[in-house]
Amino acid sequence: MAVAALTGTRVRERRLALGLRQAEVAQAAGLSAPYLNLIEHNRRRVTPEVLEALARVLNLPPEALREEAGGAVLEGLRAAAAAAGEGTGAELDRVEEFAGRFPGWAQALMALERRAVGLERAVEALNDRMTHDPHLSASLHEMLSAVSSVRTTAEILTEPGEIDPDWQARFLRNLFTDSERLAAVSEALVAYLDGSEQAGVQGIASPQEELEGWLAGRDWLLPELEAGGAGEAALLAETGMLASGAARAMAADWVTRAAREAAALPLAVLEEEVARAGAAGPDPLRIAAARGMPVLAVMRRLAMMPGAEAGLVICDASGTLTFRKPAEGFALPRFGAACPLWPVFAALGRPMSPLRVEMATAGRGARRFRALAWCELRHPEGMGGVELREAAMLFWPVPGSAAGAGEVVRVGSSCRVCAREDCPARREPSIMG
Known part of the structure; x- marks a missing residue:
């Protein structure tokens, strides 16, 4: 296996950071000092066993010295610099030097970038949900309505002067009913946001989402359809387990259409077309014309x-x-x-x-x-x-x-x-x- 330029640089910088002499590292790793010198100057091919020995002596995980790790580190650092913007003044022409000299800092920077990306994705999802989720909107409206009713009743009961006993009893019953409604809505909303089993059906905002959730649970695959009619019947039976009638109907239509499309374009033919296309990617228009399908x-x-x-x-x-x-x-x-x-x-x-x-x-x-x-x-x-x-x-x-x-x-x-x-x-x- 070839050592990337980043590998030799990383070995040398790590050795210097630990204050070790080349001869000491070579002896501990079972190598000759001249051989290690050639490795550090990226002029020798080394076996995985040698990299394992060097990683052990330098107190690094073996993956940190492998060639494929170098490209991933450099790509991650470049992505972090691009996300930060041009105004940061990141020296992209010296990214190899930075990763070689400070592998720990490079990994920390990449981890922070991954976390930032994950948090932005979470913000996107939460904003999407808070802005457009019909179930969430209805639940919040119901909660505000119950709170307003409780407040209005409480204001009446705390006003000075005596209240007729019958009216007082009616207000207290209303207060109790509205409080129960508020508690029930709050519990349902918390369960929905937590995604608990109690809110399993409520968490599905539409039949379309239920259909897509079913397909996602199957990793978007319907391999039964490649076997013909028996597979279609099994899938249709499975769609009958979906929660809502609308989702069951949509899933059945999807399976029936997918079965027709699988028969018109068998998987073996499709895989051959994809392999023939190579890096350019398949051409749906050409495939459709050849197979006589949409x-x-x-x-x-x-x-x-x-x-x-x-x-x-x-x-x-x-x-x-x-x-x-x-x-x-x-x-x-x-x-x-x-x-x-x-x-x-x-x-x-x-x-x-x-x-x-x-x-x-x-x-x-x-x-x-x-x-x-x-x-x-x-x-x-x-x-x-x-x-x-x-x-x-x-x-x-x-x-x-x-x-x-x-x-x-x-x-x-x-x-x-x-x-x-x-x-x-x-x-x-x-x-x-």
């Missing part, structure tokens, strides 16, 4: 195949997201409007025309994604009826690409939690400023 059907198959890193969002003509399968690093809003710069919305205005767009997420932990968008038309009522539009965006991370490289469209999750300050499509100020 482009959106191919996009669904690509997003739901085993091992797929792709995310998928589908919307109707109003721009409402009707399906959301996330991809790592690309946040999808649970409620409310999404980022208007997503290619899926541009596709709505260009039906039957393919869009291929490079996207970069805004804010910390920015990543680059390749997106394919397509809009299909339907006329279920014939020539004189309405026209229905359905658009989809298939997207997956571009490996090894910096978020700022090349021509990209910078997008977010939704305006409220987007860190991009210069966005021309912003609807409202962001809380992430």
Whole structure:
């Protein structure tokens, strides 16, 4: 295994930081001093056993000296510098030197960056929930109503002067009833926010979320459909266990359609197409033309195949997201409007025309994604009826690409939690400023 430039530098800087001579380290690791000297100057290939011995002597985890760890450290440090902004003056040309001399500080800085990214994602999710969650909104309204009733009754009972005994008894009954209602709403709200078993059904805000939760629980895979009719029947029986009737109906429709699409585009054929496409990624339009099936059907198959890193969002003509399968690093809003710069919305205005767009997420932990968008038309009522539009965006991370490289469209999750300050499509100020 080859030693990266960062490996030799790290060995030397760690030895110097510990105040050890080269000969001492070499002897403790069972090496010759000239051999260790060549390693420190990145001029020798070493075996994993030698790296294990050096890590033991230098009191470092073995992973810290491996070649693959070097690239991850450098990439993490560059990401942290990019997230902090150009004004910090981080010397990117000296990042290898920093990581080699101070591996502990490098790991600490990366850990802080990961934590910051995680906290921003949590803020996004909480803001999304607080702003648009219908169950939460209804619960808070009910709680405020109960509090107002309790306060009004208490004010009446504390006013000077005597109250007729019958009216006093009525007010006390109202006070007791409103207090019970307030306690019940509070308990239900706490259980809902905690995600406890008591709030398992309440935590699902819509049948769509219940369907997506069921699919997410299966890791977005329906392998039974690859086996034919028996698998479809088993899945239909499983959908009958969902909580709401609407969700059961939606899941049954999804399974039935997915079974048709699996029969039209078998998994073996799909995997062959993906392998043939290579790094450029599969072309749903070409696959759809070859198999004689809708482009959106191919996009669904690509997003739901085993091992797929792709995310998928589908919307109707109003721009409402009707399906959301996330991809790592690309946040999808649970409620409310999404980022208007997503290619899926541009596709709505260009039906039957393919869009291929490079996207970069805004804010910390920015990543680059390749997106394919397509809009299909339907006329279920014939020539004189309405026209229905359905658009989809298939997207997956571009490996090894910096978020700022090349021509990209910078997008977010939704305006409220987007860190991009210069966005021309912003609807409202962001809380992430």
